[in-house]
Amino acid sequence: MTELKQGRGPLYRLYIGRLRRSLTPETVPHHVAMMIDGNRRWARQLGFESAAHGHRAGAAKMREFLRWCDDIGVKVVSLYLLSNDNLRKRDSQELSDLVEIIAELAEELSHERDWRVQHVGRSDNLPQGLAAVLADAQRRTSGHTGLHVNLAVGYGGRGEIVDAVRSLIAAHHRQGGSLEDLAESLTPEQIGEHLYTGGQPDPDLVIRTSGEQRLSDFLLWQSAHSEFYFVEALGPDLREVDFLRAMRDYAERDRRYGS
Template identity: 70%
Template sequence: MQKREVSLGRGLLYDVYQKRIRRWLSRQELPKHVAMILDGNRRWARQRSLGAVAHGHRAGAAKFREFLVWCDDLGIEVATLYLLSTDNLTGRREDELDGLFEIIADLAEDLSHYRNWRVQHVGSTEGLPEPLVEALRAAERRTEGNTGLHINLAVGYGGRREIVDAMRSIVRDHDSKGGTLEALAEILTPELIGNHLYTGGQPDPDLVIRTSGEQRLSDFMLWQSAHSEFYFVEALGPDLREVDFLRALRDYATRHRRFGS
């Protein structure tokens, strides 16, 4: 009985604390675009002796959906989730990748039926199995007309690969119009490159969050994050709490953004 009362009290304290942060945030300027690197799924599974790391990846996928609800409820417009990198495709075991492909396909399907969210795949389809590619495309088609939270699923994604693909797109488009290399050099600007990225037309992320205590980008949104704010959380991905997210937003709101000046 005593343990139950302690647990209830702790829950009430957290509830009061979260509401206080939310009230404060309601008077602040929040990020329009939040990008999330939910790291630590495999360590989470190993720490719990769960055997297959797929248990950690599934817990991470569930946390991603929870995270999106937090974003949506606060009026954030765009959220980008780093789900599978180009490095993962060559650096992970085949059995782990097969499980990840299935988990990501299930997540895309789930998100495409939830609220008024719009789902977009950002990344390359090279190296992805056809069932996953079709699941991502189906989610895009299903949510194309939605006007709620815009969700980027970064799958088969690499920041350097994205910039290369953007340059290839620009060169091909210019060549199809009969343009010369000299003319291309004259019109090549950061804005033009930005428009040809996977996220072309979207605002760059204001805030990039990474869990598990790691403090690196891991080839994620290299171009778009040039002026982003960064926030690192010690918790492993599946253990991320709403209060951790609210603290990240509170920290963001207190920073003076200089945009390189």
């Protein structure tokens, strides 16, 4: 049991293999959304003076998490890295450290395997350097056909819906349509096409670490019919066995899509 808890040793590897074999291509979620939480608590518990140690450990864990997803056949992963609320509420030094860490992560992911990186969120409220790195990573990987990685940075679910409606109205206006016509014909599918994730499948599974059980303004529209899985481990402590247990749990669920 100690080996399983520590995430190492022959028993751990045997259990990992057993969990992997229990999964089939039909039961693996197509799109997984991850809310990594607990980085600051992790740093505090280990006695670090700065939350940056936790954020950096969390970023390293996200690289691992993406590889785990890719290895079992997940096609799309959305990572919640920096919300609009974070931009307003974090103290200046922590935010500065976090911006640097996210920029490094985006740069590294754009060179990982054949992954395609997409920035999901607004650029106009981000520091110029971070916005440029995200745009460059997205441009560099636009032709890649591997794992599609959405980086939610400067993101807010309510703001995304507002932006989608604005975009939809503007497009309708350019085509010469009236507001009355749009009001008569408006559908959820039309709004969905104008979201930051337009054209992508909605997440099948949303995972959150650190035992917190709330959405925190993440993919509000897209997660209407998603399954949720909450992990007690703090973000940097997430193990592959935790991930595979989430996949097994998802595979055993009877998805009812809101019914």
